[in-house]
Amino acid sequence: MKDVAAHAGVGLKTVSRVVNGEPGVTPDTERRVQESIESLGFRRNDSARVLRKGRTASVGLVLEDLADPFYGPLSRAVEEVARAHGALLINGSSAEDPGREQELALALCARRVDGLIVIPAGDDHRYLEPEIRAGVATVFVDRPAGRIEADAVLSDSFGGARAGTAHLLAHGHRRIAFIGDQPRIHTAAERLRGYRAAMEDAGARIDDSWVSLGSTAPERVRGALAAMLDAAEPVTAVLAGNNRVTVTVVRHLAARDRPVALVGFDDIELADLLGITVIAQDAAALGRTAAERLFRRLDGVREAPARVTLETRLIPRGSGELAPAD
Amino acid sequence: MKDVAAHAGVGLKTVSRVVNGEPGVTPDTERRVQESIESLGFRRNDSARVLRKGRTASVGLVLEDLADPFYGPLSRAVEEVARAHGALLINGSSAEDPGREQELALALCARRVDGLIVIPAGDDHRYLEPEIRAGVATVFVDRPAGRIEADAVLSDSFGGARAGTAHLLAHGHRRIAFIGDQPRIHTAAERLRGYRAAMEDAGARIDDSWVSLGSTAPERVRGALAAMLDAAEPVTAVLAGNNRVTVTVVRHLAARDRPVALVGFDDIELADLLGITVIAQDAAALGRTAAERLFRRLDGVREAPARVTLETRLIPRGSGELAPAD
Numbered sequence: 033m034k035d036v037a038a039h040a041g042v043g044l045k046t047v048s049r050v051v052n053g054e055p056g057v058t059p060d061t062e063r064r065v066q067e068s069i070e071s072l073g074f075r076r077n078d079s080a081r082v083l084r085k086g087r088t089a090s091v092g093l094v095l096e097d098l099a100d101p102f103y104g105p106l107s108r109a110v111e112e113v114a115r116a117h118g119a120l121l122i123n124g125s126s127a128e129d130p131g132r133e134q135e136l137a138l139a140l141c142a143r144r145v146d147g148l149i150v151i152p153a154g155d156d157h158r159y160l161e162p163e164i165r166a167g168v169a170t171v172f173v174d175r176p177a178g179r180i181e182a183d184a185v186l187s188d189s190f191g192g193a194r195a196g197t198a199h200l201l202a203h204g205h206r207r208i209a210f211i212g213d214q215p216r217i218h219t220a221a222e223r224l225r226g227y228r229a230a231m232e233d234a235g236a237r238i239d240d241s242w243v244s245l246g247s248t249a250p251e252r253v254r255g256a257l258a259a260m261l262d263a264a265e266p267v268t269a270v271l272a273g274n275n276r277v278t279v280t281v282v283r284h285l286a287a288r289d290r291p292v293a294l295v296g297f298d299d300i301e302l303a304d305l306l307g308i309t310v311i312a313q314d315a316a317a318l319g320r321t322a323a324e325r326l327f328r329r330l331d332g333v334r335e336a337p338a339r340v341t342l343e344t345r346l347i348p349r350g351s352g353e354l355a356p357a358d
Numbered sequence: 359m360k361d362v363a364a365h366a367g368v369g370l371k372t373v374s375r376v377v378n379g380e381p382g383v384t385p386d387t388e389r390r391v392q393e394s395i396e397s398l399g400f401r402r403n404d405s406a407r408v409l410r411k412g413r414t415a416s417v418g419l420v421l422e423d424l425a426d427p428f429y430g431p432l433s434r435a436v437e438e439v440a441r442a443h444g445a446l447l448i449n450g451s452s453a454e455d456p457g458r459e460q461e462l463a464l465a466l467c468a469r470r471v472d473g474l475i476v477i478p479a480g481d482d483h484r485y486l487e488p489e490i491r492a493g494v495a496t497v498f499v500d501r502p503a504g505r506i507e508a509d510a511v512l513s514d515s516f517g518g519a520r521a522g523t524a525h526l527l528a529h530g531h532r533r534i535a536f537i538g539d540q541p542r543i544h545t546a547a548e549r550l551r552g553y554r555a556a557m558e559d560a561g562a563r564i565d566d567s568w569v570s571l572g573s574t575a576p577e578r579v580r581g582a583l584a585a586m587l588d589a590a591e592p593v594t595a596v597l598a599g600n601n602r603v604t605v606t607v608v609r610h611l612a613a614r615d616r617p618v619a620l621v622g623f624d625d626i627e628l629a630d631l632l633g634i635t636v637i638a639q640d641a642a643a644l645g646r647t648a649a650e651r652l653f654r655r656l657d658g659v660r661e662a663p664a665r666v667t668l669e670t671r672l673i674p675r676g677s678g679e680l681a682p683a684d
Binding site for chain 1: 389393397416423424425426427430431433434437441446447448449450451453458461462465466469470605608609612626627628630631632
């Protein structure tokens with residue numbers, strides 16, 4: 033308050049009046065005090081919340097890909113919680129580019145969001161430390177923060193992939209492919225780890241040619257899958273590492289004669305009608321849990337950063353229950 | 359500039375130095391001048407663009423529903439154009455609530471976006487007039503603005519629905535249902551108009567019980583469809599008014615014995631594998647066209663507000679080519 037008074041060139045009592053919404057301050061002085069408060073970054077603690085009353089509260093959500101349907105229910109759940117707290121939700125997408133993620137997160141902070149929910153593209157979030165210290169409540173979702181301590185709400189990617197692979201093994205498969213996203217992405221790495229663990233549990237050998245991580249662009253996935261299916265000893269089953277991969281695998285398998293078993297990570301729309309077995313995440317629960325955690329912090333609850341892991345669920349619909357073609 | 363100088367308590371020359379990025383101004387004075395410029399709202403004209411150099415440019419996108427996959431490619435296309443112009447994209451969703459749309463659009467303006475792309479929930483956009491006058495470039499997409507003159511980029515909903523209905527008529531159907539979104543939504547009203555026009559062109563009678571507009575919630579759509587299928591003279595074909603309706607209709611028809619023809623408005627993922635005939639919109643082209651128009655305005659091009667209508671495309675995949683069951 034002293035700094036604010038000095039910066040605005042007014043007395044401490046005037047700042048106190050503005051903070052507490054008391055009369056006796058001219059509009060011009062009030063604006064000057066508000067501007068000083070904002071310049072000095074006193075905007076996240078309790079008195080700042082009072083100061084900013086009249087301005088709509090807002091939270092920012094940094095997504096990874098606007099066009100990925102997985103983020104639709106997640107975003108909507110965040111929005112519903114924000115709305116219940118009278119706050120606006122502002123989104124942006126990193127397009128899976130760490131530089132873009134940083135630019136966007138800081139741009140949202142500069143626009144004075146009260147809190148941030150981040151689906152990280154990068155793996156080093158030290159750039160957020162000054163903002164977090166300044167009071168921007170921050171929760172990571174879907175993937176954890178890198179190199180900082182922060183709340184994270186995740187799906188059990190490891191356990192889900194392990195269960196999906198075990199399901200294929202239980203149906204008699206041994207030559208099982210794993211096609212996933214870029215290995216630097218936490219969920220992709222965890223799902224690969226789950227696949228390996230299940231294979232190891234079953235004493236099944238993993239041929240290097242059965243594992244393909246990289247872009248989820250259809251051409252890349254199609255090429256990787258075709259190579260595994262056209263090999264001398266073709267894979268008889270596929271664990272698809274995410275919904276984008278699943279869609280391409282389903283299309284490609286539909287054009288082949290030999291049946292190949294498939295378990296996809298993430299549920300997709302109409303998968304029920306197509307009989308696609310999936311490991312479903314609850315995208316809405318991820319968003320809701322992260323948002324509730326964020327608002328608890330905004331409400332002043334002080335807790336150490338924690339990691340919350342939500343269970344996945346295997347939904348058998350036919351494609352994962354096919355026996356090996358040979 | 360005079361107002362800025364007076365507001366900041368500095369000379370005109372100082373303001374000019376700040377505007378033109380010349381040396382000889384202390385950081386504190388520079389900040390004071392910048393704050394005055396912002397307070398006075400001098401932010402959209404050419405000198406403001408210079409003033410704001412160093413700050414990342416940004417555009418806001420007001421969506422209607424974060425969880426609707428139709429908006430994924432549209433948002434991503436807007437983001438790509440913004441990115442090519444070095445600007446950040448900030449999204450928000452109205453959740454189909456006109457009050458929320460207004461709140462969000464004005465909140466984005468208050469956070470000083472350079473331009474706005476709006477998928478409107480409401481039908482009265484006079485609240486945006488002061489912002490547009492102040493220089494916020496604004497383009498409406500998917501649905502036109504209400505009660506103001508503004509750029510709009512739309513799909514040909516009327517023509518698409520007319521073509522889809524004509525397609526069903528050409529395959530021998532006469533009892534054709536139209537199940538659509540709320541009638542106050544422009545696209546829903548236009549698609550209904552297209553359906554009516556095609557029926558009239560063919561001299562086909564429309565029974566009131568074949569038309570159902572309202573929420574796209576699955577229960578509502580399922581109820582409406584069941585009533586039409588269980589009637590004494592059941593419909594033999596359905597024109598689904600949007601992608602949400604199509605998904606529910608596909609699910610419901612899959613559980614019925616009698617085949618019913620279906621044409622859906624909007625393409626949906628995996629519709630190719632399910633053999634669903636659709637009237638496809640190019641969601642990415644909608645976003646791209648709107649964003650390019652927005653950036654032309656931000657680049658200072660002065661044109662009268664215009665309406666751009668993009669063609670739709672009927673994609674026959676089986677469901678729309680079924681003959682009437684009776």
